Each structure stands twice: as C-alpha cells, then as structure tokens.
Amino acid sequence: MTVATRQSAFVYAATESLAETALPVALTAARWGVLAWDWYTEIFSANAQNVYNTLGEGLGHMMIATILVGRIARIRYQKWVDATVAECLPADHIPDAGEMVESDPTNQHYPAMAAIIAEPVATLVVKVEAAPKPVTSAELRRQCQAAGIRWRNAHGQGRHLSKAEMLQALAA
Helix, strand or coil: CHHHHHHHHHHHHHHHHHHHHHHHHHHHHHHHHHHHHHHHHHHCCHHHHHHHHHHHHHHHHHHHHHHHHHHHHHHHHHHHHHHHHHHHCCCCCCCCHHHHHHHCCCCCCHHHHHHHHHCCCCCCCCCCCCCCCCCCHHHHHHHHHHHCCCCCCECECCCCCCHHHHHHHHHC
C-alpha cells in the first residue's frame, strides 16, 4: 500500500506542477492568439481600409497646402526684400564707380590716376614655337652612324645602345 500511495502522490504532484506551470502559459498564449486575430481582422477590415484611405488623402492634401503656402510666403518675402532694398537706393540715378571716385572730395589724385590709366600700354608679343617632334630610335641610330658613334652591339652581341644612351652620346 505504501508503493501505491507513493505512485499516486507522484502522479498528483506532477499533475499539480503541470497545472501550475504549463496550463497558465497555454491559456495565456491562447488568449493572446485570440486578441491578435481580433486585432488583425480589425486592422485589415474594409472599414479600416476606408479610414486609411481617407487619412492618406487628407495627408496628401495637407502636404500640397503646405507646399503652396511655402511658395506664397517665399514670393511675398522676396517682394518685401526688393521693396526694402529699393527704399535704400536713390530713385533717379545710381552712380558708377568712376562717378563715386570723382565725387569724393578727399580724393585729390583722381585726375593723375585717370591720365595714367588712359596712357597707351605696350603690348608684349610672345612667339610660340611648335613642340618638337619626338626623335625616333631609327633617327638616333642614323645620327650616331653619321657622328661615328658605335651604337650597334655596344654592350655585347645583340645589346645596342638605348635611346637615352644615344642621346647622351650625341650631346657629348
């Protein structure tokens, strides 16, 4: 009888343990599943889609209105700036730099400067020569042959002078 009691106590404890741990988790998960399904069906229902379309159209209209108001504000601001600047300038005549220098009572050197500026100026003509054509190895070999410079087999059989060495030998 002791064995049966122990086995039934074990089964009772295991059942209690499962009931306290696994069952609340399973029921909570089931509750969350039902809530998620309700939320999903509510968000994607036809009524919700109509609300989303209405909100989207409203936001689009607000964006267009914002752009238009911004452009109107920029145009009005530009007109204000133009009017403010125009108030600061004389209405009849805007003097150029020469008139400003002439009208300056502290500038006593203006006539002398004007005469110096008006004097003729010499023109410098620079003659530009065409860039020399690069000399080919064949031309350098002919020049070395004419000058009596040994270019063929200079460093041994089949080892001729390089272009730079031929130029150096011709320059010496």
